[in-house]
Amino acid sequence: MAKEFVISMGYEKEIIWQKGRSLEEIDESSFLRELAWVVLSSGFREKVIRNIFPEISKVFFYWEDPQRIVAEEKTCLLQALKIFNNKSKMSAIVIAARRIDEIGFNQLKERIREDPLETFTQFPFIGPITAYHLAKNIGIPIAKPDRHLVRIADLNGFTDVQEFCRQVSELSGDSVSVVDIIFWRFATSCPDYIGRLMPYLKSEDLIVDSDEIGCIS
Numbered sequence: 001m002a003k004e005f006v007i008s009m010g011y012e013k014e015i016i017w018q019k020g021r022s023l024e025e026i027d028e029s030s031f032l033r034e035l036a037w038v039v040l041s042s043g044f045r046e047k048v049i050r051n052i053f054p055e056i057s058k059v060f061f062y063w064e065d066p067q068r069i070v071a072e073e074k075t076c077l078l079q080a081l082k083i084f085n086n087k088s089k090m091s092a093i094v095i096a097a098r099r100i101d102e103i104g105f106n107q108l109k110e111r112i113r114e115d116p117l118e119t120f121t122q123f124p125f126i127g128p129i130t131a132y133h134l135a136k137n138i139g140i141p142i143a144k145p146d147r148h149l150v151r152i153a154d155l156n157g158f159t160d161v162q163e164f165c166r167q168v169s170e171l172s173g174d175s176v177s178v179v180d181i182i183f184w185r186f187a188t189s190c191p192d193y194i195g196r197l198m199p200y201l202k203s204e205d206l207i208v209d210s211d212e213i214g215c216i217s
Contacts, residue, residue, distance in 0.1 A: 001200065002186040003174075011185050018181045021139035023112065028105040033063040034137045036093045039125040040084070041133070046188070055083045066097035073097075092124035099123065116140055136177045143180040148187035155197060 006015065026034075040049045040056070059079040061068055069076055073094045080090045099122075100108060111119045120131040132144040143149060143165040150161060158164035165179045172179065187193045 001196070003172075003182050005190065006182050006185045009185075009189055011189075014181055014185060015178060018136075018178050019175065021137065021177065023109075023139040026109075026138045028066065028100060029063045031105070031108075031138060032066055032097060032100060033057070035096050035120075035123060035126070035134060036060070036063065038130050038134045038137065039089055039092050039096070039123075042089075042125055042127075042130050052083055056080055059083065060093065060097075066101045069094060069097040070101055089125060096123050112138075116142075136180060139177075141176045143176055144184070146184065148193070149180065149183055151194060152183050152187065152197065155194065156201065 003015075006012070036056070037049070037053065040053070057063060060076055077087070077090050077094060080093075081087060084090070103111075108119070116135050117128075117131045120126045120134050121128065126134060129145060132142055133146075135142045136144055143161050145161040149165075153159075153161045153164035156164060158167075162176070165176045165183075168174075168179045169176045174182070190196055
């Protein structure tokens with residue numbers, strides 16, 4: 001039901017995007033872009049960041065060269081602050097670019113393979129929860145334990161978001177990260193998402209006709 005609703009609201013591209021994420025195919029540029037996205041998104045509505053992200057990407061040379069960002073960090077910061085006046089977050093992006101350049105992306109990728117969450121939290125503004133967000137966005141099969149997913153998992157009798165998404169993944173055929181993005185988008189698009197999910201806990205028939213989906217964005 002949640003997946004049908006998300007698709008009906010025009011978010012199928014997000015599902016397709018998440019399906020296509022793979023750690024092995026992530027390069028230096030795409031990693032920095034996703035890291036910047038997570039840094040900026042923390043504490044802000046997704047729609048707000050989405051609206052300004054193209055302009056910020058342009059200021060940071062479309063994330064193509066961390067070394068160039070470091071070399072021109074003063075100009076980058078000045079221009080970025082005109083778009084989004086949050087110096088600590090913009091500085092965090094520059095620091096991230098510097099660390100990627102210093103470590104070398106090949107070495108960094110090895111560290112990510114060994115311990116992704118610990119590696120991510122070494123970057124500013126990437127904490128215990130946002131580390132899951134970054135991991136999911138670069139193709140690691142993991143769910144972000146945000147408040148919506150925690151509530152949904154709890155509703156279904158799970159104290160562990162990862163185990164909940166793993167079991168849904170096995171039943172649905174979608175990856176853990178796709179299960180995550182479907183429930184997250186459903187929750188953020190449907191104000192009464194908990195109420196909409198409640199009937200399915202007692203129903204043996206979990207198939208719902210798309211005409212019955214009554215949530216509005």
